[in-house]
Amino acid sequence: MSEQHNVTRTKTSTRTAREPTGGNGSSATLTLALPRGRILDEALPLFKRAGLDLGAAEKARAGRRLIIPIEELGLRVLIVRDTDVPAYVEHGAADLGIAGRDVLEEQDRDLYEPLDLGIGRCRMVVAEPAGRPVDESAQVHLRYATKFPEITRRHLQARGTVAEIIKLYGSIEIAPLVGLADRIVDLVSSGETLRQHHLREVETIFPVSARLCVGRVAAKLRGDRIDDLIARLRRVI
Numbered sequence: 001m002s003e004q005h006n007v008t009r010t011k012t013s014t015r016t017a018r019e020p021t022g023g024n025g026s027s028a029t030l031t032l033a034l035p036r037g038r039i040l041d042e043a044l045p046l047f048k049r050a051g052l053d054l055g056a057a058e059k060a061r062a063g064r065r066l067i068i069p070i071e072e073l074g075l076r077v078l079i080v081r082d083t084d085v086p087a088y089v090e091h092g093a094a095d096l097g098i099a100g101r102d103v104l105e106e107q108d109r110d111l112y113e114p115l116d117l118g119i120g121r122c123r124m125v126v127a128e129p130a131g132r133p134v135d136e137s138a139q140v141h142l143r144y145a146t147k148f149p150e151i152t153r154r155h156l157q158a159r160g161t162v163a164e165i166i167k168l169y170g171s172i173e174i175a176p177l178v179g180l181a182d183r184i185v186d187l188v189s190s191g192e193t194l195r196q197h198h199l200r201e202v203e204t205i206f207p208v209s210a211r212l213c214v215g216r217v218a219a220k221l222r223g224d225r226i227d228d229l230i231a232r233l234r235r236v237i
C-alpha cells in the first residue's frame, strides 16, 4: 500500500482488525512502536522538535528496557525490530509505529501511512557485477538474491522478467561474487558496500524513507490523538 492516508479517512478492506484483548494500556495512552537503529536515532530529534521529548525512551533503551511508559506525554514506546513494527501495528498491539518504506512495501499489510517522516533515507536498487553485466536479451535463467523477495517479485513482474528469487537475510552483496546470483535487489545508502564489491547500480526501484504507520482500530478509537501527533510532526519535517 503505497498511497498515503489521513487516518480519519476510510479505507476499503476485506481484512478485519481486532481491538487487542490486553496489554495496550488505557485508551488514553498511545502506544508507539519504534524500530531500533538508525531510524530511531533520527526519529528522536524529530519528535523532540515536535514537542514530544522521547528522551526517556533513549535512556531506557540504554538500560535494555523495551517497553517505556512516558506518562507526561500519554505515550508508551515499544522498542522492536524494524521488520516487526508493521505486525505490532496491524494487530493493534501498538497504535502506530515508524517503519521504512522497504519494510512496509515488502510486507504490504493493512495499515494507514499518513506521513512520510523523511528520515532513514536510502534507495531500493537492482545491482550487478560491474565486470559481468546481465544480457537481458539472452534467454538465460537469471537469479536475483535479496532480503526483499516480494518487492523483487513485483518489480520483475512489472518488467515482464522471469527470474528465480533467492531470499537471503544479509550480506546480499556477496551473492553475485560467489556464483549464488546474477543480480541483487538491496538497499543502498552511501553506495560504499556496492563499491567495495565492484557492483554497479542497474536501476532504482524506489526511494526509501521512514513513514508513520497507523493501525485501523487505533485510527478509529484514537484518531483525534493520532491526528494531533501527525499535525505536530508535519510542522517539523
Ligand code: PRP
Binding pocket: 169, 170, 171, 172, 173, 186, 187, 188, 189, 190, 191, 192, 193, 194
Ligand atoms: C544495508 C544494505 C546494504 C548496506 C548499504 O545492509 O543491505 O548492504 O546497508 O549501505 P551503504 O550503501 O551505505 O554501503 P546492513 O548494514 O543492514 O547489513 P545486512 O546487509 O547484513 O543486512
